[in-house]
Amino acid sequence: MTEQHAASKVQFLTVGEEDHGQRLDNFLMRHFRKAPKALIYRIIRKGEVRVNKGRSKVSNRIESGDVVRVPPMRLPQTDKVEDSEIPADELRQIEQAILYEDADLMVVNKPSGVAVHGGGGIRYGLIEVLRALRPRAKRLELVHRIDRDTSGCILVAKKASVLKALHQQMRDDQFEKRYLAIVSGVWPKNVSKVDLPLRKDHLPNGGWHVKVAQDGKSALSYFEVKQHLNGCDLMAVRLKTGRTHQIRVHALAQGCALVGDDRYGDRELNKRFRKKGMKRLALHAHILGFTHPNTEQKMRIEAPLWADFKRLIEEQSL
CATH class of the missing domain: 3.30.2350.10 (Pseudouridine synthase)
Structure with missing residues (x-):
């Protein structure tokens, strides 16, 4: 049975051992690769997806033996990507x-x-x-x-x-995630820890907006000034939580929006930096650390800066 045909009717999926502990949205996206992410989120939020006959949230973890009810879905006919495309x-x-x-x-x-x-x-x-x-x-x-x-x-x-x-x-908080970011202005002195809860509000167009809110989820970031630049600062950022847009909103809360941030940043400032060659968000996932599941080796991978990011640092150096 094709994925398109299967999705046209109600399905009951039993969670296997290999999917134990996976988020509900990731579980559904793996089973329905043609389904747009927005569709998966919508049917979960509307309560059309049931786990053991009960409503569930997008971020809930499923367990081995759970039965997931999936409603009929209309999948795009041409969503399959051939290698040649x-x-x-x-x-x-x-x-x-x-x-x-x-x-x-x-x-x-x-x-x-x-x-x-x-x-x-x-x-x-x-x-x-x-x-x-x-x-x-x-x-x-x-x-x-x-x-x-x-x-x-x-x-x-x-x-x-x-x-x-x-x-x-x-x-288990055993992942190391470190970023490099270029923020506008001068980072405030003595601010290295930003502990502000974040709330993710869904918008009518299917997107979302994140802001600092007391009823939000806990979010903790650590910022360190690596280099003062002309009109901006290069920051090293370490995350203890991984909330949506966490670095961008935590930086904004300090009055230092990320360079190139079209959602939370300064439009005029972004225009000036685009002329300098930085035409995108100045945020780079620099280091990833974890333990290899099979060899148990401690892994620490560092991603080199892409040319535009590196060039901006060089050209804006004081």
Whole structure:
């Protein structure tokens, strides 16, 4: 039965051991690769997806033996991406951006502007390109995500068991995530820890907006000034939580929006930096640390800066 035909009727999916502990949205996106991300979120929020006959949230973790009821869905007829549809230069760019790879996982230095997966009007993203590059790896899955405009480290699992183990490390706070960011203005002195709860508000167009709110989820970031630049500061950022747009909103709360941030930043300032060659969000996932699930080796992967980011630092140095 094709995915399109199966999605046209109510389905009951039993969660296997390999998917134990996975988020509900990720579970559904793996089973329905053609389904736009916005559609998955919508049917969960509307209560049309039931776990053991009860409503569930997008971020809830499913367990082995759970029964997930999925309503009928109309999937795009042309959403399937053939390998031949991905331009050769894009395949080559991602192949060259692979920082580490073995039989279990890979780490990619994602370019800015590349979505991590297709959906929402995007034909294909990083994971679809990697599947085209590695057709024999049948279970390639994203371990985590970063925004489309953010560059840097992305971890991808090649096996369900590896994905499960890495997700457990994330839940146990055993992941190291460090970023480099360029913020507008001068970072306030003596501010290194930003502990402000964040609330994610969904917008009518299907997007969202994040802001500091007392009823939000806890969010903790550590900022360190690495270099004072002309009109901006280069910051090293370490995350203890991984909320949506956390670095961008925490920086904004200090009066220092990220350079190139079209959502939360200063439009006129962004125009000035675009003329200097920085035409995107100045945020780079610089270092990723974790324990290899099979070898138990401590891994610490560093993603080199892309040319535009590096050039801005050089040109704005005091």
